[in-house]
Amino acid sequence: MMKKKRPSRRGMAKNNQVVIVGRIKEEFSFDHKWKGEEFYVTTVAVRRDKDSVDTIPLMITKKMKDEKFSGKEYVRKKVEIIGQFRSYNKWGNDRKSHLKLFCFVEKIDFVNLDVDDKNEIFLRGFICKKPVYRITPKSKSPISDLLIAVNRKLGKSDYLPCIAWDENAVSAGIMDVGDCIEITGRIQSRMYPKDGEWKVAYEISIIRMKKIEE
Numbered sequence: 001m002m003k004k005k006r007p008s009r010r011g012m013a014k015n016n017q018v019v020i021v022g023r024i025k026e027e028f029s030f031d032h033k034w035k036g037e038e039f040y041v042t043t044v045a046v047r048r049d050k051d052s053v054d055t056i057p058l059m060i061t062k063k064m065k066d067e068k069f070s071g072k073e074y075v076r077k078k079v080e081i082i083g084q085f086r087s088y089n090k091w092g093n094d095r096k097s098h099l100k101l102f103c104f105v106e107k108i109d110f111v112n113l114d115v116d117d118k119n120e121i122f123l124r125g126f127i128c129k130k131p132v133y134r135i136t137p138k139s140k141s142p143i144s145d146l147l148i149a150v151n152r153k154l155g156k157s158d159y160l161p162c163i164a165w166d167e168n169a170v171s172a173g174i175m176d177v178g179d180c181i182e183i184t185g186r187i188q189s190r191m192y193p194k195d196g197e198w199k200v201a202y203e204i205s206i207i208r209m210k211k212i213e214e
Contacts, residue, residue, distance in 0.1 A: 015124035016150050016158065018103050018187065020056060020081040021117050022046035024074055028065055038062035041102065044079065047117040054119060054189045055200065057102040059086075068108055078115060082107040085121055085187060085204070087158045099159065101202045103187070119186040121204055124212070125150035126180050128159065133173030141165065144172035148183070148204075162204040171209070180212040 028040040039059055046054045058081065083106045090100045125148040132145040144164040149157045162183060164172040175181070185206040191198050 016084040016086075016152065017122050018081070018083050018085050019118055019120045020044060020046060020083075020103065020187075021078065021111060021115055022056070022081075022119070023076050023078050025055065025076075027075060028060065028069070031059060040065050044081065044103075046119045048119070048186075048188065054187065056119070056187050056189065057100075057202070058083075058105055059102045060105040060108070064105065064108065074110075078111050078113050080109050080111045080115070080118075081105055084152070085123070085158065085160060086152075087160060101160070119188075121183075121185055121187055123148060123150055123160065123162075123183040123204070124180070125160070125183075127175055127177055130177055131164075131172045131175055133169065142169040142173070144169040146172055146175075148181070160204060161202075162206055164206045164209065168206050168209050171211075172206075175211065182210050182212055184208045 022044040025043045025045050028042045031039045031041045033039070039061060041057060041059050043055050043057050046056060048054050081103065083103045085101065086104045087099055087101050090098055127146060128149040129147040134143055134145075135141070136143060142165070146162040146164065148160050148162055150160060151157050162185070183204065183206050185204050185208070187202060188205045189200055189202050191200055193199075
């Protein structure tokens, strides 16, 4: 069983901080340009346990990409990342808006291959949709799905799907829209079939949570 760890608070933001150690899976590709700044994306593979790996999307500025990776072989190299888990709506080829989730990189450095993988997140935000409580059909375990709004600068918010298990699921199931909560956990990826092909979804698996009285 995995040992549960509290996220490192080095450079910890007040309400949204991710710390990841994993291997870069592929080369950076251009994603979009905003206010003259170019942004690039890739994914990093982080081992969850001996049998499974989470693939987490990263977004980085062109300036940071050029400073850290220009002229270097970086695919399959191990890096440590500090950043924020963010969301934005992107229009797809089907002319529909899709919620995109990614880790926005604030700091990234190469580390030795023998450094343990890490996947830790801290959030403080508000429940913006009534949690959905259910019981799994096989294990009969309680699960709650939550959507958390986390504020950031310039009046923006990130809308982040979370999943709570067991006692946390029971607690989340009786919470209301507008409740403020703090969460520690990990970012996880999962595959699901849709329209004849496999898609990937991302969510935050909650390890600890508490309601904050403001």
